[in-house]
Amino acid sequence: MTSLHETLALRLADAAELVEYGWQERNEWNVRFTILGTIAIISFVSWLFGPKSIKAPYAGYRSAWEPTFLLRLRFISGARPIIMDGYNKFKNGMFKLRRMDSDVLIISNKYVDELRQLPETIISPIYAHIKNVMGKYTTADLMLEGNLHTRVLQAKLTPNLVQYMDIVQQEMDFAFEVEMPQSDDWTEVQIGDIILRIIARISARTFVGHPLCRNEEWLHASIHYTENLFMTAFALRMTPTFVHPFLVWLLPSWYRVHQNLKTAKKLIVPLVKEHAANIAAGNPKGDDTVLKWMMGMAENENEANPNKLAHRQLLLSLASIHTTGMATTHTLYDLAAHPEYITEMREEVESVLIEDGGMTKQTLSKFRKLESLMKESQRLNPPSYLAFNRTAMKPITLSDGVQIPKGTHFAVASGPILLDAENNPEPEKFDPLRFYRKRQNPGEANKHLLPMTDKNHLHFGHGKYACPGRFFAVLEMKMILARILLDYEFKYPEGHGRPRNLTMDENVLPDPAARLLVRNRQGKNHNVPTKYVYA
Numbered sequence: 001m002t003s004l005h006e007t008l009a010l011r012l013a014d015a016a017e018l019v020e021y022g023w024q025e026r027n028e029w030n031v032r033f034t035i036l037g038t039i040a041i042i043s044f045v046s047w048l049f050g051p052k053s054i055k056a057p058y059a060g061y062r063s064a065w066e067p068t069f070l071l072r073l074r075f076i077s078g079a080r081p082i083i084m085d086g087y088n089k090f091k092n093g094m095f096k097l098r099r100m101d102s103d104v105l106i107i108s109n110k111y112v113d114e115l116r117q118l119p120e121t122i123i124s125p126i127y128a129h130i131k132n133v134m135g136k137y138t139t140a141d142l143m144l145e146g147n148l149h150t151r152v153l154q155a156k157l158t159p160n161l162v163q164y165m166d167i168v169q170q171e172m173d174f175a176f177e178v179e180m181p182q183s184d185d186w187t188e189v190q191i192g193d194i195i196l197r198i199i200a201r202i203s204a205r206t207f208v209g210h211p212l213c214r215n216e217e218w219l220h221a222s223i224h225y226t227e228n229l230f231m232t233a234f235a236l237r238m239t240p241t242f243v244h245p246f247l248v249w250l251l252p253s254w255y256r257v258h259q260n261l262k263t264a265k266k267l268i269v270p271l272v273k274e275h276a277a278n279i280a281a282g283n284p285k286g287d288d289t290v291l292k293w294m295m296g297m298a299e300n301e302n303e304a305n306p307n308k309l310a311h312r313q314l315l316l317s318l319a320s321i322h323t324t325g326m327a328t329t330h331t332l333y334d335l336a337a338h339p340e341y342i343t344e345m346r347e348e349v350e351s352v353l354i355e356d357g358g359m360t361k362q363t364l365s366k367f368r369k370l371e372s373l374m375k376e377s378q379r380l381n382p383p384s385y386l387a388f389n390r391t392a393m394k395p396i397t398l399s400d401g402v403q404i405p406k407g408t409h410f411a412v413a414s415g416p417i418l419l420d421a422e423n424n425p426e427p428e429k430f431d432p433l434r435f436y437r438k439r440q441n442p443g444e445a446n447k448h449l450l451p452m453t454d455k456n457h458l459h460f461g462h463g464k465y466a467c468p469g470r471f472f473a474v475l476e477m478k479m480i481l482a483r484i485l486l487d488y489e490f491k492y493p494e495g496h497g498r499p500r501n502l503t504m505d506e507n508v509l510p511d512p513a514a515r516l517l518v519r520n521r522q523g524k525n526h527n528v529p530t531k532y533v534y535a
């Protein structure tokens, strides 16, 4: 059966042919009527057979005359004001965004609690994520084959996190030694890249274990898979669906995604076989890793297939390395822009470590000011201005009677919610102790933590499908930031301040080209115990 897009492509080809013929015959009016007729037919067919969409106002038009194509184009690098505009006008209702690849419905967060526990047969995060990253072409559609990686994070990594701190710290020590300059003189560095490599190393140690975590080929694949995947996805999002199967062949990033996958299989399949042989011989060796847990928890042959396990390691890298790297980089950029808070953060880290006699199971949870700083930095520099991306797998009727048609891609304006004065007073102000102070309120000591999600705090999602790696992410971030505070001084080069964030559609990125000056901390207190102690 010919798909709608193929039919449209054929119609356009016919129209082009007729244009040529018409010019040859100098029968311009015929040609014009043919083109107009074709456009009218295409519009009618799209309207008749295309997915039904909900009626809601569009955000961001500069005037009634602004062409829709221009609005879609502006969204690529100017999404923030468009999303803010929609939120400010319609925050209790709904509005739509014109993205280059499609429209996205933005719903009020008042619906989040009734939607968050619905099963995947009704609302699917996976379909929405796969659409966002063009999974059909970027290999991310493995997510459709099961959620083994999510189950393992929930059932194994998160509950065993504190036991794992020792291993994380060992890898972090090594990573700092090889990635950070060790000099008493100021050295200019691209800190975002350094942080990314430190996180890739720690993640690799946790996911695939030693010695693969030190393998440069694996580190390269696990970091660059994400970049290549997003480059491919964005190129495809800019063009109509019917050109995608041809366009990918012209995209170098698409070839690189597949090269990364090949590398993953080459390096990980032997590891899987080795571990299976050790288990069969009754002699499992080495530390637990996410890969070994995945082998143990695989529920069917497909999940246990070594090639699929290797592929899933890349999906984990996609979900974990850049997200955590960007959040850590934003926090450092913010702190460097407000050096008056550095001493306060450093003193907290030192006093907690001295009190605990080193890094214990409880230590990280006592870094309350540091956690508040990280949460404030995420509030102002979220990973995306949208969250809770979902696809309606069936028509949904909300509690107030609003109906979301099947096939609708919807999300919540997570960025603007936290910049709303109703939720946070003086929302534009960088106030690193904002959440620390909130925790001083009676009964709120254990609230306002970074990994906690609710309908206002959606940067890790919320509900059944919230990020299963967020506790690990926060652990990594705290350990890295504490280490930087203890051992290094940092500042912007003369004449530079906090770099502006970049946006690609709704996604927010710290400027990767920005530089910091770093040097060994002068007058470091060598009596602060930093090693993991079993307490």
Ligand code: HEM
Binding pocket: 125, 126, 143, 147, 149, 150, 153, 316, 319, 320, 321, 323, 324, 327, 383, 387, 388, 389, 458, 459, 460, 461, 462, 465, 466, 467, 468, 469, 470, 472, 473
């Ligand atoms: C600051 C760092 C991170 C941020 C901001 C973040 C954010 C998110 C968000 C927004 C989602 C989608 C949730 C939803 O749809 O409701 C998600 C899903 C996910 N995250 Fe994270 N994440 C981070 C770090 C990590 C880490 C370190 C890991 C792994 C250890 C991880 C693993 C995952 C996985 C496996 C999913 C689910 C993907 C799927 O549905 O298959 N994330 N994350």
